[in-house]
Amino acid sequence: MVAKGQKRKLRREDEGGGSARESQLQSVLDISMDKFHRDQALVEPCLLRSVLINNTLRQVQSEVRAQVESLSAAKIPAKLKPEPDFTQLSPPAEHHAPLSSPNAENTEDDFMAWTSEEDFSLSSAISAILKDLDAVIDAGQGPCASQRAPLSSVENLTPCPLRTERTSDMASSIKTELMCPGCPQDVALDKLLLDIDPSVFEPELNLLQGFSVTADDLVKYLPSLSKSPSASSSSSLVSRGQATWEIQEIEHVMDILMRTYPQS
Amino acid sequence: MMAGKRAARGICVGRRGRERQQCGLNIKPAPLTDTKSNPHPLHYLRVGGGNDFQWCFSQVKGAIDEDVAEADIISTVEFNYSGELLATGDKGGRVVIFQREQESKNRLLSRGEYNVYSTFQSHEPEFDYLKSLEIEEKINKIRWLPQQNAAHFLLSANDKTIKLWKISERDKRAEGYNLKDEDGRLRDPFRITTLRVPVLMPMDLMVEASPRRIFANAHTYHINSISVNSDYETYISADDLRINLWHLEITDRSFNIVDIKPANMEELTEVITAAECHPHQCNVFVYSSSKGTIRLCDMRAAALCDRHSKFFEEPEDPSSRSFFSEIISSISDVKFSHSGRYMMTRDYLSVKVWDLNMENRPVETYQVHEYLRSKLCSLYENDCIFDKFECCWNGSDSAIMTGSYNNFFRMFDRNTRRDITLEASRENSKPRAMLKPRKVCTGGKRKKDEISVDSLDFNKKILHTAWHPKENVIAVAATNNLYIFQDKIN
Numbered sequence: 001m002v003a004k005g006q007k008r009k010l011r012r013e014d015e016g017g018g019s020a021r022e023s024q025l026q027s028v029l030d031i032s033m034d035k036f037h038r039d040q041a042l043v044e045p046c047l048l049r050s051v052l053i054n055n056t057l058r059q060v061q062s063e064v065r066a067q068v069e070s071l072s073a074a075k076i077p078a079k080l081k082p083e084p085d086f087t088q089l090s091p092p093a094e095h096h097a098p099l100s101s102p103n104a105e106n107t108e109d110d111f112m113a114w115t116s117e118e119d120f121s122l123s124s125a126i127s128a129i130l131k132d133l134d135a136v137i138d139a140g141q142g143p144c145a146s147q148r149a150p151l152s153s154v155e156n157l158t159p160c161p162l163r164t165e166r167t168s169d170m171a172s173s174i175k176t177e178l179m180c181p182g183c184p185q186d187v188a189l190d191k192l193l194l195d196i197d198p199s200v201f202e203p204e205l206n207l208l209q210g211f212s213v214t215a216d217d218l219v220k221y222l223p224s225l226s227k228s229p230s231a232s233s234s235s236s237l238v239s240r241g242q243a244t245w246e247i248q249e250i251e252h253v254m255d256i257l258m259r260t261y262p263q264s
Numbered sequence: 265m266m267a268g269k270r271a272a273r274g275i276c277v278g279r280r281g282r283e284r285q286q287c288g289l290n291i292k293p294a295p296l297t298d299t300k301s302n303p304h305p306l307h308y309l310r311v312g313g314g315n316d317f318q319w320c321f322s323q324v325k326g327a328i329d330e331d332v333a334e335a336d337i338i339s340t341v342e343f344n345y346s347g348e349l350l351a352t353g354d355k356g357g358r359v360v361i362f363q364r365e366q367e368s369k370n371r372l373l374s375r376g377e378y379n380v381y382s383t384f385q386s387h388e389p390e391f392d393y394l395k396s397l398e399i400e401e402k403i404n405k406i407r408w409l410p411q412q413n414a415a416h417f418l419l420s421a422n423d424k425t426i427k428l429w430k431i432s433e434r435d436k437r438a439e440g441y442n443l444k445d446e447d448g449r450l451r452d453p454f455r456i457t458t459l460r461v462p463v464l465m466p467m468d469l470m471v472e473a474s475p476r477r478i479f480a481n482a483h484t485y486h487i488n489s490i491s492v493n494s495d496y497e498t499y500i501s502a503d504d505l506r507i508n509l510w511h512l513e514i515t516d517r518s519f520n521i522v523d524i525k526p527a528n529m530e531e532l533t534e535v536i537t538a539a540e541c542h543p544h545q546c547n548v549f550v551y552s553s554s555k556g557t558i559r560l561c562d563m564r565a566a567a568l569c570d571r572h573s574k575f576f577e578e579p580e581d582p583s584s585r586s587f588f589s590e591i592i593s594s595i596s597d598v599k600f601s602h603s604g605r606y607m608m609t610r611d612y613l614s615v616k617v618w619d620l621n622m623e624n625r626p627v628e629t630y631q632v633h634e635y636l637r638s639k640l641c642s643l644y645e646n647d648c649i650f651d652k653f654e655c656c657w658n659g660s661d662s663a664i665m666t667g668s669y670n671n672f673f674r675m676f677d678r679n680t681r682r683d684i685t686l687e688a689s690r691e692n693s694k695p696r697a698m699l700k701p702r703k704v705c706t707g708g709k710r711k712k713d714e715i716s717v718d719s720l721d722f723n724k725k726i727l728h729t730a731w732h733p734k735e736n737v738i739a740v741a742a743t744n745n746l747y748i749f750q751d752k753i754n
Contacts, residue, residue: 024641028587031645044397047485047504048535048554049650052591055533059587 025060032057317736318752319684319699321692323377325362326745328690338741340728344408344416347732350378350739351418352746353403357387359420359473361431375737375750382431384473387422399424405490407499409512417476419499423486426501428477428512434470438462482508482518489539495546502539502551505532509563521569522551522561537652538598545604552609556593560620576618578625588640588649596652601661602733608664610655613637615666615676630676630683633668635706635717648722658731667726670715671742672702688726688740688747699749 035053039045327336335356342351350362363381390399400423409417415432440462444450485503492499500521501508507522522539526532535554542548547563559572580589592612600607601617606627609616613634616626632653636643643649648669655666667673668685676683685702692699705714728741736751 024587027641028644031641035647044395048537048594051532051535051554052594052650055590056587059590 025063028056029060029064032060319686319736319738319749320752321694321697321699321747322375322737322750323748324690324693324745325360325378325380325748332744336744338728338744338746339402339404340406341730341739341741341746342406342408342418343730343732343739344418345410345733347734347737349381349408349416350730350748351406351408352739352741353386353406353420354744355400355402357385357389357401357403357422359384359386359403359406359418359429361416375735378748382471382473384429386420386427386429386475387425390424404487407490407492409492410496412496419490419492421487421490421501424480424483426479426487426490426510427475428479429473430476431471431473434472435467436464437467439465477512477515479510479515479518482510488537491539491541491549493541493546493549494544498546500539500541500549502536504535507536507539507549507551507569519567521563521567523568523570537595540598540600540607543600543602543604550598550600550607552595552598554594555590556595556611558595558598558607558609558618574620574623576623576626578616584637586640588644591644591649592640597654599655599657601657602659603661606661608655608657610653610666612649612651612653615655615664617664617678628678630664630674632666632674633704635704639717643722646722648725651725651727653725653727654729656729656731658736659733663731665729665731665738667729667740669722669725670720671724671726672704673726673729673740686749688742688745688749690745693747696752698752 032053035049036057039050039053326338327333333356335354335358337355338352339355340351340353343349344351348364350364352360352362354360359382360380361382362378364376364378367376386403387401389401391397392399402422403420404423405419405421407419409419409428411417415430418429418431420427420429439446440460442451442456442459442462443453479501483501483503483506485505487501487503489502490499497513498509498511501510501518502522505523505525506520508518509521510518522536524534524536533555537552537554539549539551542550548560549563550558550560552558556577558576560574560576561569562573563569565571565573580593595609595611597610598607605620607618607620609618609626610632613636614632615630617628617630619627640649653667655664657664662679663675663677665673665675671688672685673688674683674685685704686699687702700713703711703714704720705711705716710716724743726740726742730739732738738749740747740749
């Protein structure tokens with residue numbers, strides 16, 4: 001909550017109109033996911049609040065989907081080429097934790113296939129979950145702090161202690177990502193989709209300590225993204241067979257993530 | 265409990281039963297000289313609203329401590345029809361009623377003060393065993409009934425239950441019973457040799473509050489509004505998805521008149537946020553939604569009023585579209601004017617006055633705190649964007665009032681189009697001290713006495729305000745304190 005007489009923080013430079021929109025998109029997505037998860041933990045969340053947050057999430061997800069679709073349409077002839085860039089978002093000069101590329105590319109293939117499905121709610125839900133994972137993974141780096149700067153509304157916030165760390169590192173890494181030759185826009189957009197950004201991950205930090213998401217958790221979250229919390233079972237969204245298939249896919253993704261960033 | 269969900273409505277012939285057959289759907293304004301529907305003679309009052317005169321501090325009720333007990337937070341404020349009584353409800357489930365003392369002939373410089381008249385525990389926390397949920401005792405709404413005899417009646421509602429309370433005075437008691445002594449001991453009947461008639465003796469005034477009706481088990485979701493109908497026999501209660509019609513005498517049955525629950529809850533995108541009965545036409549009510557729309561329904565059209573008679577929505581301005589457009593358009597309060605011709609809605613940043621005969625846009629829009637528009641993302645993050653502000657009319661419908669942050673509240677004069685921002689704070693709490701207008705600096709150089717947007721205290725929010733129905737006396741709830749302001753009498 002806002003305290004009276006809070007000192008103002010130094011405003012950060014706006015990084016450009018397009019990225020401002022994207023950064024707001026990301027902020028809203030982050031905040032909405034956070035609220036959504038908190039409300040899920042409550043026994044009886046407020047229905048008005050849940051509906052408003054869900055509608056905002058849907059809006060964000062549809063915008064993400066629109067961007068992905070326009071991106072896919074542009075990239076279809078050269079589908080294979082940009083993929084390595086997704087997994088290595090930093091220029092070669094920077095050291096980063098080795099990412100097992102083939103597995104990540106498989107993830108990317110799966111993900112791209114998902115985004116082209118008619119039923120986008122699952123894919124966008126997955127993207128939201130992955131985004132959430134990234135937010136936790138990057139908790140030390142605080143991607144939101146610098147990216148929210150264009151909104152110029154950080155002053156009244158009580159700063160989260162984690163987020164103030166390494167903002168300078170994050171800023172430089174964002175710049176280097178964006179300078180990745182050949183596809184800066186792709187990189188920026190895909191960052192929204194695929195949160196695995198090894199350039200900011202430092203192996204000596206155990207950021208996943210204490211963070212555990214099981215496949216069951218993911219499955220629990222996914223269907224309830226598109227329904228209000230007062231609905232009862234999670235099986236109403238998808239048929240049983242489809243749910244099983246999707247659970248397997250999610251477990252596959254989770255395996256990749258857990259292998260890539262092993263907990264200490 | 266909820267019998268008659270789709271049953272035909274019986275012909276409810278109240279005292280005003282005949283009126284239902286007469287009125288068409290054109291909402292006729294009640295002229296001010298019509299004493300039947302507008303019993304208080306407003307024509308002799310000064311019509312001034314916001315700043316035709318000076319607002320002065322009158323009283324403040326509540327603890328001074330910095331540490332605010334959660335239970336003491338005021339959750340609703342309401343004057344009764346005459347303005348003699350002022351009721352507040354709090355998060356702890358208590359109702360406190362203040363009564364205005366008689367204006368002293370000697371003290372011509374001030375009006376009567378409000379002093380505590382009655383305090384009672386209206387609702388207790390409950391536990392729903394079926395759902396394993398705790399039901400909060402917080403009083404969401406209080407609505408008075410018009411006074412018909414010496415006692416006063418009000419409805420108070422928490423999330424699930426509505427109660428009708430009778431507040432009555434007792435200033436006499438009987439003495440000289442035959443069967444019991446003065447101290448209450450029973451007398452032996454065989455020892456009684458003579459009979460006497462008990463005599464009424466005066467005693468210290470005692471105000472008793474007793475629950476006369478309990479209207480329970482009719483709402484699955486949280487009650488956000490109650491409104492007494494102009495027939496004084498029925499009332500409506502609204503939760504997130506349904507509106508029920510009750511008869512004040514009948515507690516085991518209510519009619520469901522609006523139901524917006526979708527068959528598949530995953531498709532839910534809109535909820536009911538407020539509802540109110542028309543002040544004169546007992547067949548008409550409105551309800552607002554989280555998408556910024558208002559629906560006016562006529563109960564004569566069908567038993568279930570899912571299809572509205574009128575639909576009020578302002579087209580969205582595409583240039584100001586953002587991720588938060590829907591959230592800030594959600595209506596937190598809807599109030600009919602006393603005349604019945606207009607209604608007012610409050611959304612996050614503005615107050616809008618609608619003519620009931622024009623559905624496509626409001627006739628007046630007042631910006632409450634437009635400077636917050638650029639801060640919506642932060643306000644979304646700290647949940648302030650979900651704050652539900654209320655609004656109210658003055659007695660003559662010439663002015664409207666609503667709350668804001670930093671303990672500021674705003675008044676708008678509809679005739680002069682002037683507005684004023686005032687603050688409810690202990691610093692301005694000397695008796696009859698004039699309130700100084702406040703100003704928020706939106707950018708650039710901050711002038712003296714202005715406050716910048718970044719310095720606003722978003723924990724100090726004024727959500728509940730009330731305006732005396734006949735005079736320029738207002739009650740403003742600031743967290744756990746109740747401020748009473750009045751205009752300066754020259």
